[in-house]
Structures are given as C-alpha cells and as structure tokens.
Amino acid sequence: MSDALKLSLVIPLYNEEENVAPLTAQISEALADISYEIIYIDDCSTDATRQEVLQLGHERVHLLELKKNYGQSMALAAGIEYASGDYIVTLDGDMQNDPADIPALLAKMEAEDWDLITGFRKNRKDSFLKKIPSKIANFIIRKATKFNVKDQGCALKIFKSETAKELNLYGEMHRFISLLTYLNGARITEVAVNHRPRKFGKSKYGLGRTVKVVNDLILILFQRNYLQKPMYLFGNLGLLFFTLGVLINGYLLYEKLIGNEIGDRPLVFVGVLFVLMGIQFYTSGIIIDLQMRTYFESQQQKPFKIRKIHRPQ
Numbered sequence: 545m546s547d548a549l550k551l552s553l554v555i556p557l558y559n560e561e562e563n564v565a566p567l568t569a570q571i572s573e574a575l576a577d578i579s580y581e582i583i584y585i586d587d588c589s590t591d592a593t594r595q596e597v598l599q600l601g602h603e604r605v606h607l608l609e610l611k612k613n614y615g616q617s618m619a620l621a622a623g624i625e626y627a628s629g630d631y632i633v634t635l636d637g638d639m640q641n642d643p644a645d646i647p648a649l650l651a652k653m654e655a656e657d658w659d660l661i662t663g664f665r666k667n668r669k670d671s672f673l674k675k676i677p678s679k680i681a682n683f684i685i686r687k688a689t690k691f692n693v694k695d696q697g698c699a700l701k702i703f704k705s706e707t708a709k710e711l712n713l714y715g716e717m718h719r720f721i722s723l724l725t726y727l728n729g730a731r732i733t734e735v736a737v738n739h740r741p742r743k744f745g746k747s748k749y750g751l752g753r754t755v756k757v758v759n760d761l762i763l764i765l766f767q768r769n770y771l772q773k774p775m776y777l778f779g780n781l782g783l784l785f786f787t788l789g790v791l792i793n794g795y796l797l798y799e800k801l802i803g804n805e806i807g808d809r810p811l812v813f814v815g816v817l818f819v820l821m822g823i824q825f826y827t828s829g830i831i832i833d834l835q836m837r838t839y840f841e842s843q844q845q846k847p848f849k850i851r852k853i854h855r856p857q
Contacts, residue, residue, distance in 0.1 A: 551580035551650065552629030552705075556619035557597070558587040560637040562744035564596040567639050568605065574643040578650070581606060583623045584637070588613040617718040624708045632708040634701045634721070640669065641700040642738035649702045649735060659707040659730035662693060662722045663700035663737035681719065691726050693734050700737050778829025786822025789815050 553571060557564070564584070571582060585608045586594045597607045608622055624632060631653060635641040641663070649661050678697040686692055697719060707730050717724060726732055792815035796806050806812055 549579050549581060549629045551575065551578055551631050551633055551646070552623075552627030553580060553582045553633045553635065553646075554585070554620060554623035554627055555582065555635055555637050556585045556587055556616050556623065557589060557593050557637040558613070558616075558619075559589045559591045559593060560744075561589070561592040561596045563637055563639045564593060565600065567637060567643070568600055568602060570639075571643045571646075572602075572604075574646055578647065579629075580604060581627075581629060583608065583626055585619040585623045586610065587615070587619045617713045620718050620721075621711070621713040624711065624713075627705065627708070630705055632703045632705055634699055634703075634708075636699040638742050639744070640740050640742055641698075642740060645700060645737040646702070649700075649737075652733075652735065653702050653704070656733075657731070658733050659704050660722065660725045660732045661702050662695070662732065662734050663698040664693075664695045664734045665698050665739040666736040668695075668739050669741040685720075685723055689723065689726075691723055693722050693726075693732065695734070696720060696722055698737065698739075778825050778832060782822045782824070782826030782829060784822070785818045785825060789818030789820075789822055792818060 555567075568582065571580075582602070582605045584597050584605060586597065587610050594607070594609060597605065606626070608626060610619060610622065620634060624634075631650060633646055633649075635643070645663065649663075652658070653661055678695070682694065682696050685696060701721065703725070707725060707728075710728055711721065711724055713721075713724075722732060792811060796809070796812060796815060799806050
C-alpha cells in the first residue's frame with residue numbers, strides 16, 4: 545500500500561454480520577487503483593458482526609470496538625478521529641450505498657476543490673415509513689436555513705480530512721452532517737448516487753425517528769443563531785416582555801387616575817408578571833453570555849474558522 549494514504553472509509557456497524565464480507569469485497573473491487581483504508585466501527589453489536597470483521601483478515605481493514613452502544617453519531621466521530629487519509633468517506637454498513645460511486649466522488653473532489661460532496665439518493669430504495677422522517681427534516685432545513693441540499697440523510701459522503709475532523713458530533717447529529725459542515729463554512733455540492741434495497745439485516749429506523757429529527761434540528765438552529773451571542777435571544781425576549789408589562793401597567797395606571805377600579809382585574813397580574821419575566825430573561829441572557837465567553841476562552845477556541853490563506857508568491 546502506498547505511503548500516501550488517499551482515502552479513509554469510515555463505516556459504523558451495528559448488527560450487520562451478513563453485510564460485512566460482501567461490502568468489503570465490493571469496496572476492494574471499486575477502489576482497486578486507489579490507496580485506501582477501511583475503518584469499521586462496531587457499535588457494540590449483539591450479533592457476530594465483530595467476529596465477521598476479524599475473520600476477513602483484510603490488509604486494509606481496521607476495526608474499532610466501542611465499549612457500549614453509543615449510537616451512529618459517536619461511532620462516526622470515533623472513526624473520523626482515527627482516520628488518516630487525505631479524504632474521508634462515510635457510508636452505511638447495510639450495503640445500500642454503492643462503493644462503485646466513490647471513485648467519481650473522489651475525482652470531482654480533487655478536480656473542483658470542494659470541502660464536502662454529499663450523495664443524493666435519486667431513486668431511493670426504502671420503505672415509505674423510512675422516507676417520512678427524511679422528507680420532514682429536508683423540508684424544515686431548506687425552509688429554516690436556505691441550505692438547499694436535497695438529501696440530508698444520505699450516508700455516502702466524501703470530505704476533505706480537515707473538514708470532517710472539524711465536526712463536533714454528539715447525540716444523534718449524524719443526520720445533519722451536511723448542515724453542520726455548511727454552518728462551519730464549508731463548500732458543499734451534491735451528486736446523484738446509486739441506492740440499493742437492503743438485502744440482509746433489519747433497518748434501525750422508523751416513524752419514532754421523526755420526533756428526534758425535529759428536536760435535533762431545533763437544537764442546531766438555536767446553536768447556529770445564538771451559541772456565541774445568547775444575549776440576542778434572551779435579551780430580545782426580556783425586552784419584549786418588559787415592554788408589554790410596562791404598556792399594560794401604564795394603561796392600568798391611566799385607568800386608575802381617571803377613577804376606574806383596577807384592583808380585581810386579572811390584567812394587573814399579567815402586567816406585573818410580564819415585567820418580572822422581562823427582567824428575568826434579560827438577566828439570564830447576561831449570565832449565559834458571560835458563561836459562553838468563559839467557555840470559549842477556557843477551550844481556547846476562536847469564534848471563527850479560516851478555510852484558506854492566500855500568501856504573496
């Protein structure tokens with residue numbers, strides 16, 4: 545194998561014992577002329593997935609065993625951290641992604657200098673129930689962020705190594721890798737790729753995924769807009785409630801001055817409550833803003849990322 549490793553394939557596995565051997569064979573055939581490594585991450589499978597990987601005896605296969613079932617996001621994060629190739633490819637271990645698409649993605653990446661190329665499953669071979677969460681998430685993302693990638697959920701992606709390693713995956717954020725990369729300032733394009741029906745094993749997705757998708761998306765949008773400046777959110781809410789409270793109380797004062805009784809009116813309670821809520825939101829914004837500033841300083845993180853520096857020749 546060449547000293548200059550071109551590709552690292554990061555593939556999380558959970559109960560995919562029947563898919564490991566044929567997937568590895570397909571990868572070997574598709575990438576025969578490319579320097580690559582395969583990084584399988586066993587997410588504490590309960591079947592013989594681990595044994596199947598070890599029995600391969602393949603010179604390019606690495607296996608990372610996780611201590612417990614962390615989920616796909618953490619498995620991807622572990623594989624990306626371990627990867628040493630110039631480019632990192634992610635794909636699922638269920639053989640629905642086609643390794644034969646990878647050489648074309650790599651050629652486009654090198655020729656056009658993208659940070660991420662994500663696959664678009666033009667003829668998706670999944671059940672209707674599995675497509676629902678993806679359609680909901682893709683619609684919400686397009687409307688909320690103006691990020692017009694058609695297929696957020698396609699696992700087949702190729703990154704520049706530094707782009708992938710900038711990702712801070714946690715929870716179940718693997719569904720939004722393209723969006724997270726976009727929010728980091730990456731140059732992204734989308735390419736139609738082949739998608740195949742699952743032959744072996746069972747899908748891990750269903751309708752219950754929809755609620756998780758919406759919750760995670762709301763969290764991402766909050767972080768995008770307010771992580772570095774939470775005062776913009778809490779301060780605005782504080783000013784809104786405080787202003788409403790002052791207006792209500794001003795109206796009640798006017799009513800009192802012209803001789804109307806206001807002591808038994810529910811609006812008195814609402815006016816006082818809004819003023820107190822306004823003060824509370826505003827002071828919370830100040831405190832959280834100071835906490836975030838302390839966090840960035842303690843982590844020695846800059847609030848911006850530089851993609852490329854052009855220097856005089």
